Amino acid sequence: MDTTTQQRFPKITDEGLEDLRRRIGVTVGQTVEPWCHEATRDNIRHYAHGIGDDNPLWCDPDYAAGSALGGIIAPPSFLFATNRIISGYVGGLPGVHAMWSGADWNWHKHVRRNxxxxxxxxxxDLIEHQTRFAGRAIQQVYNVRFYNQSGDLVADADSWCFRTERDHAREQGTKYTALRDRAPRRYTDEELQAAYQLYAQEEVRGGTPRYWDDVQEGEALPVMFKGPMTVTGFIAYAQGWGGLYIRANKLAWRLIDVHPGVGIKNKFGIPDCPERVHWEEEFALEVGAPGAYDYGPERCSWLTHQLTNWMGDAGFLRRASCKIRRHNPAGDMLFIHGKVKRKYTEEGRNLVEIEQEARNQDDELSVLGGGVVELPKRA
Incomplete structure (x- = not known):
């Protein structure tokens, strides 16, 4: 790949940052319609299937009706589909790349069907960093609060993107130098079968309560497998989540006409969305990534999937965190490990804190996270 090309993309400027700082604390208007206004049966199922989660509590009305909850509820991470800012739709610094990089979630109520x-x-907040990926980077942090039709606070979360200069990441970034020069990984049938065995063994706790009394500090959660990563899988997630900039025909033109920085010309000279780093290898390399890669909210949802599988129908996910450490390009496998850090009581709730990390097939750290689960106590 020729890395001697002239500057193609806008840079981070002090003037742009100053303009953006003036927006801190200001409520963001309805800049773009959310993918899902309502937690319908189909919207919930599409999101769950987009992360590879077949828990019948989200997907099977008959099962859910017979559960203690009395009907379908949404997986906690479904809320990514109800607000695009929580998912990485950032304002300011037009033309500067945005990579969703983490979130801290708090849930207060279930999201129920409809x-x-x-x-x-x-x-x-805006926080400046120096990174191996792209040199100067700006961590752009948003706070989002979610309400149901009764005005009840369902959840609140901080999420952040890193704004990076695409040219610098491609030409001077050192994080993925060795990976970009590496031949594509090709798995043997034996390697694939060993990984797929984790799918065959995946346990959804379901209606069997996991009691707080029985949990032991230091105990491990079952390893959760995700992958092997394919562009097909990334698109499956976008189908349930909605994406940030995925539009067709007139709607695509309208978005780019209003926000020209969103339209980056493809090989045909046609302005297209920056989100195509997730399915277009050529463009992913242009922004300094090692190849077409997974979505950040998708990976966060994989971590919460491990927690909801483990806690069962009677559990409630109170808090979760996710910090992205590297891209997962197509071809990667991901192995999510969890361990009970402590169990404690707080304000009458019986809580378990879990720490998580996920590594790829080469044991490279992909994401750090964790959560706090409320569990029932034996009578």
Whole structure:
């Protein structure tokens, strides 16, 4: 790949940052319609299937009706589909790349079938970093609050993107130098079968309560497998989540006409969305990534999937965190490990704190996270 090309993309400027700082604390208007206004049966199922989660509590009305919850609820991470800012739709610094990089979530209520979700968002902070990936980078943090049709606070979360200069990441970034020069990984049938065995053994706790009394500090959660990564899988997630900039025909033109920085010309000279780094290898390499790669909210949802499988129908996910450490390009496998860090009581709740990390097939750290689960106690 020729890395001697002239500057193609806008840079981070002090003037742009100053303009963006003036937005801190200001409520963000309805810049773009959410993918899902309502937690319908199909919207919930599409999101769950987009992360490879077949828990019948989200997907099977008959099962859910017979559960203690009395009907379908949404997986906690479904809320990514109800607000685009929580998922990485950032304002300011037009033409500067944005990579979703983490979130801290708090849940207060279940999202039930046919709940109507509204949200409000504010820019919370801007933090400057020096990175191996792209040199100067700006961590852009938003706070988002989610409400149901009764006005009840369902959840709140901070999420952040890193704004990076595409030219610098491609030409001077050192994080993926060795990986870009490496031949594509090709797995043997034996390697694939060993990984697929984790799918065959995946346990959804379901209606069997996991009691707080029985949990031991230091105990491991079953390893959760995700992958092997394919562009097909990334698109399956976008089908349930909605994406940030995926539009067709007139709607694509309208978005780019209003926000020209969103339209980056492809090999045909046609302005197309920056989100295509997730399915277009050529463009992913242009922004300094090692290849077409998974979505950040998708990976966060994989971590919460491990927690909801483990806690069962009677559990409630109170908090979760996710910090992205590297891209998962197509061809990668991901192995999510979890361990009970502590168990404790707080305000009458019986809680278990779990720490998580996920590594790829080469034992490279992909993501750090964790959560706090509320469990029932034996009578």
């Amino acid at each position: 709940d109507e979700i509204s949200s409000e968002a504010r820019l919370k």
